[in-house]
Amino acid sequence: MAEAHQAVAFQFTVTPDGIDLRLSHEALRQIYLSGLHSWKKKFIRFKNGVMTGVFPGSPTSLLVVVVGFMSTTAYTKTDPSFGLIARIGAHLPISRYLSDESQKIVGGVLISTSLWVAGIYIMRTSLKMLLSWHGWMFSAHGKVPKRTRIWMALVKLFSGPKPMLYSFQTSLPRLPVPAVADTMKRYLESARPLMDDEQYNRMEALAKDFEVNLGPRLQWYLKLKSWWATNYVSDWWEEYIYLRGRGPIMVNSNYYAMDYLYVYPTKIQSARAGNTIHAILLYRKKLDREQIKPIFVMGSTVPICSSQWERMFNTSRLPGQETDTIQHVRDSKHIVVFHKGRFFKVWMYHDGRLLKPREIEQQMQKILDDKSEPQPGEQNLAALTAGDRVPWANARQNYFSKGKNKQSLDAVEKAAFFVTLDDTEQGFNKEDPVRSLDSYAKSLLHGKCYDRWFDKSFSFIVYKNGTMGLNAEHSWADAPIIGHLWEHVLSTDSFQLGYEEDGHCKGSTNPNVPGPQRLQWEIPEECQSVIQSSLKVAQALADDVDSHTFPFNKFGKGLIKKCRTSPDAFIQIALQLAHFRDKGKFCLTYEASMTRLFREGRTETVRSCTVESCNFVHAMMDSQKTNEEKMKLFNLAAEKHQNLYRLAMTGDGIDRHLFCLYVVSKYLGVDSPFLKEVLSEPWRLSTSQTPQQQLELFDLANNPHHVSSGGGFGPVADDGYGVSYIIVGENLINFHISSKLSSLETDSHRFGENIIQSMLDILALFNLNKKAVK
Incomplete structure (x- = not known):
């Protein structure tokens, strides 16, 4: 137990001749280096604060x-x-x-x-x-x-x-509050294709009544908040949409990110963990120093908000009776690793510096070689984070508030991030591409329900065959933030750090680095019963997920751009056509858009099912319609979608305004039949594009196989689909589809086939390059 000896700075014994004092010079040296590291970080933060303050x-x-x-x-x-x-x-x-x-x-x-x-x-x-x-x-x-x-x-x-990462924060405008009349008009426009005349006339009457009577009163309070608060939506969105949810966050809220689709840098699990953990911590170092460049749109002209980066590391969601809270600590020098039911605390710094990849590999290999058995209740402990929130909150209060359990739980919750050394093999298998990717997606989304700490800002997973991925908690930030980290990690791992010919990390081992420390738990039988109950809830949820992930490589954005239309609009309209073919009807559709042009902005909804897209779908289903007629309707639908996307990004969306009006009504204790009905409408098709933000990190021309699989999320409605997609390079689009096996209306594989056919059918209208789609 070298680490135990090195933790003691001095020893003394009492003898007849007096006190014999012996100092451990190595321990004192580590204390000095640790303090030096801490003061360096304080100085850098002070300097960055000055630089940002005067920018x-x-x-x-x-x-x-x-x-x-x-x-x-x-x-x-x-x-x-x-x-x-x-x-x-x-x-x-x-x-x-x-x-x-x-x-x-x-x-x-x-x-x-x-x-x-x-x-x-x-x-x-x-x-x-x-x-x-x-x-x-x-x-x-x-x-x-x-x-x-x-x-x-x-x-x-x-x-x-x-500029540094946070330089533009005080220069970003506040998110404006749309006029009630404008929101009512746009809502009715979005509802029209989903209602018959009788339903629409009824909803129109409710909207008009709200616009004239209760709406202006609620709007006054919302305007007051927008003048006082930095962002009139984001704090309520975080609290009421995420933190107050009492159901499981696994599948329902958390999302995942995948490894490269075709590339396996190494088959050695500990080596892949060594390189990527080091890459993640290099990113954290850049983040602490604000050396990450701000994100711009419109080339490098318009900056967008960077506030969501602040809680990426050292962050955990803590369960509560009525609402959860987010705990973020300024610094953390360790990670917690889970393997075969055991939890290990691993220090990431030694001699005042970050451990090198080979040294981290050494630590991970020690964990893999450890044959000790889990303590009673330890193996399934993380299932508490996968089940309902109230039992977890009660268990945390009753069984983890003192002694060993509190110390060990603190180590998990205050870790930089959570790591799972998974004992299964996952990833793309060209011999069985469909089943292998579906299994990979399900594993990242929920695993075994007890082998990821779903409350951490993110859990990093490394599989037995060297494939890896992430599972991210949603309340603290949106997917593009994790996506930015993940792009950096993938490129650093492959193009900067690399591996030796035998698959190990470059460099040499270091016998002086203290080994991993087993976390100690004393979990009583009553708590073990709660753990098993949460595990049962989580397993039922996980077993119901029907996941389908596939690469669409018939064509990509290169060919879509030749159609002189937006790739996103093209895909969204294809999803409408696919859904109609799948279910024979249209549904309320959610597409996530960002509002980070404004300070502390997060997301807004683009309601992709429009009158124009429905007209196009009907034309595609009508054999009597000519290509020219279909093309005209497609262009109208694409233009409409693009305009809705622009409105959402510039603060004129519908749904966040309606949500905040509803929150104000609850604070005032008044009921609105209109708001209650609108906010209870299910999103049976929930979609999101994973953006590529750092194209300069990947040279796909010379490394065409280094393409990311993207990531996905669980279904939002019991009888609906969740669809995530990433446009990679010029010729690839990866789709992630989820639904519930218990629904008689959905089938993720069937929907995937409909998406492929709809993409091909729409492209065929343009008559661009038939060879490209054979």
């Missing part, structure tokens, strides 16, 4: 302004402040101790510094006003009007050089 200025620009001002004043022998410099210098508390010349210097420094601060304020205010204009998004595709070009130049001018 788009900088300490260098302050020096330039002060020196320039003082030099100009001295050289011209004039006072541009009209005597203000002398008056300030004379009234300083220390003026009696200064000569007249010194008073002038101090006054000049204060005046020039004030000018610098005023300049920063003007630049920030100007940038916020510029970023509040979204007319650029509604320009015709491929055309950039003169007004937009001028606006882009001004944004660049006021954005400053070398």
Whole structure:
């Protein structure tokens, strides 16, 4: 137990001759290095706070302004402040101790510094006003009007050089509250294709009544909140949509990300874990130093909000009776690893530095080689995080609030992230592609229901054959944030770190690194009963998931762009056609869009089932319609979808406004038949695109097989589908479909076949390149 010895900084014994004191120099050295590391981080955070606080200025620009001002004043022998410099210098508390010349210097420094601060304020205010204009998004595709070009130049001018991750936060505009009348109009427009005349007339009457009577009253409170709070939606969205849910978050909320589709960098489980854990912690280091570049849209012109990055690491969701909470600690130097029912705490730093990949591999191999048995109740412990929240909250309070259990639970919840060394093999198998990818997706989504800590911000999973993936908790951030981390990890693993020819991490082992530490638990039988009950609930949920993942490689965005339409609109319309073929009807459709053009923005809904898309689907089902007629209707549907997407991104969506109006009504204790009915409508088709954000990390021209599988999520409705897709390169689109086996209306594989056929049928209308789809 080398780690136990090294944990003791000094020893002493009492002898007849006095006290014999023996210091452990190695332990004291580690204490010194740990403190040095801590102070370095504090200094970096302080420096970053200063840099972000004065952006788009900088300490260098302050020096330039002060020196320039003082030099100009001295050289011209004039006072541009009209005597203000002398008056300030004379009234300083220390003026009696200064000569007249010194008073002038101090006054000049204060005046020039004030000018610098005023300049920063003007630049920030100007940038916020510029970023509040979204007319650029509604320009015709491929055309950039003169007004937009001028606006882009001004944004660049006021954005400053070398921004850090959080530099633009105070310059982003607030999310606006749409007018009630506009939301009612857009809601009725979205509801029209899903209702017959009688249902629509009834809903129209409810909407009109709400717009005239209760709506303005609720809107007043919402406007008040939007003036006071940074974002009028995000805190309520996090609390009521995520944290107050009392059902399982596994399958229902958490989502997953997959490894490369075709590439296996190494078959050694511990080596893959070593490289990727090191890559994840390198990303955390960049995040702590704010060295991650802000995300821009429209090239590198328009910044989007970075606030969701703040809780990526050292974060866990804690269960409560009525609502959960999110616990985030500033720093964590360890991870917790699960393997075959045992939990291990592994330190990630030694000698004041991050462990190297080979050293992490060494730690993981020690865990894999450990033959010890789980303690009573330990193996299925994590099932508490997979079941209902109230039993978990009670168990946490009753059985994990003191002693060994509290210490061990703290180690899990305060870890940088959670790691599972899975004892199964997963990934794409060309001999059985369908079943292998379906099994892989289900494993990442729920595993065995007790081998992922679903409350952690994310659990990193490495399989026995070296394949890996993530399972992420949803409340703290949305999928693009995890996607950004995952892109960095995949590229760092393959293109920067690499492996030796025998599959091990590069470098050498280090016998001085303290080994993994088994977490100790004393779980009474009553608690074990609660664990088994949660496991039973989770297993029933997991067993009901019908998952289907497949690569669509008939064509990709390269060919879709030749159709002169948006790839996302093309896919969304194909999903409408596929759903109609699958079920013979349309349904309320959810497509996730981001609102991160605004400060602390998260998501908005694009209601993809429109009158225009339904008209196109009906035309596709009608053999009497000509290709020209179908093409015309497709273009109308695509244009409508794009416009809805733009409205959602620019704060004029429907659903977040309706949600917040409903929350206000509950606070006021008033019932709205309109809001109650609208918010109870099920999303039977829930869709999301996983964006690729760092294309520069992957050279697909020279490494065509290094394509990501993307990720997915569970079904939202009991009788509906969840569909996630990622557009990879020019010729590949990966789809992830989920539904419930218990539903007689759904079949994920059948729906997948309908998607493939719908994609091909729509492309055939354009007559572009028949060879490309054979």
